Amino acid sequence: MKALMSLIKEAFFPMTCAACGEVTKDGEPLCDYCREMLKPINPIKRCILCGCEKPDCECKYRVFRFDGLIAPFENKDTAKLGVYSFKFGKRMSNADYFAEQMAFCVKNEYRDIGFDAVTFVPMHRSRFLKRGFNQSRVLAEKIAVVLGLPIADTLVCLKNGKRQHDLFGKERLGNVKGRYKAKAGVKGKMLLLVDDIKTTGATLDECAKQLYLSGADGVYCVTALISVRDKNNAGKKQ
Ligand SMILES: [Zn+2]
Ligand SMILES: [Zn+2]
Secondary structure (H helix, E strand, O other): OHHHHHHHHHHHOOOEOOOOOOEOHHHOOOOHHHHHHOOOOOHHHEOOOOOOEHHHOOOOOOOOOOOEEEOOEEOOHHHHHHHHHHHOOOOOHHHHHHHHHHHHHHHHHOOOOOOOEEEEOOOOHHHHHHHOOOHHHHHHHHHHHHHOOOEOOOEEEOOOOOOHHHOOHHHHHHHHOOOEEEOOOOOOOEEEEEEEEEOOOHHHHHHHHHHHHOOOOEEEEEEEEEOOOOOOOOOOOO
């Protein structure tokens, strides 16, 4: 009966690839082509504090207030396509795949950390009304299910500001100042902070700062994508 139900489900709601949107075979989350193209970041090669590959480690010239940052994929090619079509194109089914990969990173690289809850970067109300969902919250809720942890709504976004996406490095730092505030109830908590993309890390850094000011015990970040320095266009925004 169960097999029949899944056959019917597949016939009417075929699984589509989390990157390109093609129908996949056997209910797989990715098509063969995208599976081939999608290369997860090798955790051995990254700095677990800033999330960058060791030669590009940003900790040399910046102090981050979060305790760590990891991500399954770089912000380019197939993975970028998959996350962007979820975030901007509302392909909600893509979130399952990326949340699963993020949870896998957490289990692997943060295995020694006893998290109390999963939390997320909040979205300003006006943007939420426009988009209809907060992509970071959607990912966080799915990750919490995989990890068997509660979800905690710990932060508020006080001002909308410009989209981080449209700004360059230094502007991004200024743009997030005073933007977030932590709610009560984070005191003594070890938190897993979820966002969709780490670019400069300014947003996650500001959120971590606010959580610490409210007494959090630890703030470790996980994002679906991490922007890397383009070796051919060093210094240019990606
Ligand atoms: Zn595909
Ligand atoms: Zn680093």
